[in-house]
Each structure stands twice: as C-alpha cells, then as structure tokens.
Amino acid sequence: MSTRKSTQLYRRALKKIPGGVNSPVRAWKAVGGIPKFIRRGKGSHIIDVDKKKYIDFVASWGPLILGHANRSVLRQLEQVAKNGTTFGAPTEGEIKLAEAVCRLVPSIQKLRLVSSGTEATMSAIRLARAYTNRTKVVKFDGCYHGHTDGLLVKAGSGVATLGLPDSPGIPRGFARETLVATFNDVGSVEKLFYRYGKSIAAVIVEPVCGNMGVIPPAPIFLSSLRKITRSHGTLLIFDEVITGFRLTLGGAQQLYGIKPDLTCLGKILGGGLPLAAFGGQRKIMDLLAPEGPVYQAGTLSGNPLAVAAGLATLSLLSRQGIYKALEGRGKRLQDGFEDVLRKHRISATINRIGSMMTIFFGVEKVRNAAEARKCDRKLFARFFHGMLKRGIYMPPAPFEAAFVSVAHTMADLDRTIAAFDQWAAGET
Ligand SMILES: *Cc1c(COP(=O)(O)O)cnc(C)c1O
Secondary structure (H helix, E strand, C coil), X not given: CCCHHHHHHHHXXXXXXXXXXXXXXXXXXXXXXXXXXXXXXXXXEEEECCCCEEEECCHXXXXXXXXXXXXXXXXXXXXHHHCCCCCCCCCHHHHHHHHHHHHHCCCCCEEEEECCHHHHHHHHHXXXXXXXXXXXXXXXXXXXXXXXXXXCEECCCCCCCECEECCCCCCHHHHHCEEEECCCCHHHHHHHHHHHHHHEEEEEECCCECECECECCCCCHHHHHHHHHHHHCCEEEEECCCCECCCECCHHHHHHCCCCCEEEECHHHHCCCCCEEEEECHHHHCCECCCCCECCCCCCCCCHHHHHHHHHHHHHHCXXXXXXXXXXXXXXXXXXXXXXXXXXXXXXXXXXXXXXEEEEECCCCCCCHHHHHCCCHHHHHHHHHHXXXXXXXXXXXXXCCEECCCCCCHHHHHHHHHHHHHHHHHHC
C-alpha cells in the first residue's frame, strides 16, 4: 500500500504548520505513523491522496451524521453561496435555524450562533458567571469543552482538587476558578458544593461523555446534578456539542429527561461547516449584548453557508425513523465486535449509546476518566493500524468515539466486523 503522497504532504505541512496539523489529534500521536491526507469523501467513505479508500468512523469527529458530501446539504450550500458567503448583517436563515433548535430542544428559549464549540462553552460560562455573579465552575475529569483557558483543566490527584492547568500558557489564577469532579460520582460533586457552593456559577458536563471515550451517565447522575445545582443557585450547563442531534433530535437532555439551564451545541448543528451555538432560558440569554451587558460577538457568527448546511442537516434528521436506524447500526457494530472479542478471547469493553461507540481494551468497566485511562493503549494502536490496513478508518486515539452515520450500510458494518475479526485472529 503506497503512502507516498501522504508522506510527502505531511513533510511539507510540518515545515509551515506546527505538527503539520491544525488540530493535534489529526497527527496520530496516540497511535503512531503518518496521518493520511484526505482527498475526498462520499457517504460512508473517504479516499486519501494515495487513492486508498476507507470506511470512515471518524466523521470529522462527529458532525457528519449524514455521511460525507450529502447531496441535499451540498445543494443548499450551492444555492446560498451564489448569493454571497457572508454579510456581517442578519439573514433570515439564522432565524429559521434558531426557531428549529428551540423547537427541537425545549430547554432552549433563545440562543446565539457562534463558529465553534469552544466559543459556545466559553460564552456560556461567561454568561453563567454574569448571571450568578459568581466565579467558580465545576467540570468533570475527562470531559472536554474546547480549548478555552479555564476549561483546559482536569483533575490533579486526590479529591476536591483545585484545577491545575493542562497546558502551559494558562495562568494558575484562571485554572483555580475551575473545580474538577469525577464523572458518574455524585459524592465528588457534593463535596465541592459543601466547600465552595456559594461561589460556584456553573456545573458544565457532557451528559454522555464522548471525550474520554464514550461513557454514558449512571442512572441518577444527571438528575442529581440538576438537584444539586438548583438548590445552590448554580447553573447547569449541558455541553451537547457531540450529543446534540446525535442521540435524539432533542439531544441527551431529551433522552434522560433533564432540563439544563444552558446548552452548548456544535458539530452536527453545522452539518459539516463551522457552526455552534449556546442557548437556554430567556432570562439568562437576555443578558447578552446588545440586550444586556455581557459581551459576545463574532465576524462570521451565523454564517449563511454554515446555517444552510445546518438547516439542511436538521431537516433530513427530522425524517421518521432516523434515530432508530442509527441505533440499529450501532448495535450491529457493537454485537459484531463483541462476538469477535469473545471468539478470540480478547479482553475489552465496549461502551456505546446509539451511534457513538468506544472500545476500551484490557478493562472490564469504564465509568469515568480514571477507569478509561487504564485501558491498553498499545493494543489500541495495533487495532487502529490493523483496521486501517483493511480499509477501516477508526479514530486515531483511544479516548474518542467512533461514529456511525446514516450513510453507513449494513454491508459497511459487516465489512468492518470482518476486518476486526481478521485483525483479532492475527493478534492471538
Ligand atoms: C468538540 C467539542 C467541543 C469543542 O468544539 P470545537 O468546535 O472543536 O471548538 C466542545 N465540547 C465537546 C463536548 C466537544 O466534543
């Protein structure tokens, strides 16, 4: 298999772009090797610059629930692009998208469109701080909310840890405003509230975690967060940048019946273009400028192309039976993989909810970040390359979700399971 062109491009990229990529995980540092440069995608497939074809389970890290180059999304983009790509003035599409989101996600009465998930979480937190007139934020070890300073913090050791920055360049003072709790552990949250309750502006959480691999919430976890935050006058922020429109049209909050105060959306919302949003109760959202004093802005916010792609995507997702079909495909993949694991006596656990799934090698249960970190990363790297060789493009890192899209056929999934079986046979 030739990788000549990818290798050439990677070398060229390294000279002008740090690490050769514009987002670190694309560089395959967790699995080794030289990243593939992609030439095009169609439906469930991508083709790299060396003309090798793969079934894609990265889906641009979540947005492409309809698969690549969906025809009706492209048609909308063409229509809109003809009339200009940006105005820095309001357009009707933005209202349509806002109305659609409010209809689908009832906890959102008003929202603002931004260009990335990072912007959405950053702005939601600024708003929560302004609304509560408090400074501290609780996040969970292993949850990712974009790369904004105060959220780039995970747990240090011990309980009730004050946040230490995950990256140089983040002042200690910023990180100190971030408190870190353990996902699925209500006690760890109660402890923080016992000590800091009066200064906690918000709890931000991925209601189904996708960024330490897929980890669903334990039965009373989310409802407990709702109860604790409400009783302390703290806002509950659901970061549904992955789960929004992925699990149901109303997101994880619909699935679990919990109403957060603020919600962050992204990825699928933009249908493959840069678009995200944050929204919630009217009385909170009306604090935003120009209605209120909390500043937030964006040159390309609500960009007409991104809005058109988002509207087209939501409209397709509103068809009957989509989420049932996605669940069926996710289940097929999980069942197939589990059969292979049993057959070859490979120890691993698969966490899946709907169309998002992670395989953790060498561990039995994964309910939080600490358990996720115990997985066998070396075996994952071999799995990744073994699958790649057989034409399957899995996420190039162990703590990520593999995404099934509407475009994956049962034949695609069977091919993927067969590739897994072949790889596993070689491992044992
Ligand atoms: C991807 C992601 C973000 C960040 O979104 P970007 O568009 O990459 O800035 C935030 N939160 C969650 C849960 C995400 O998965």
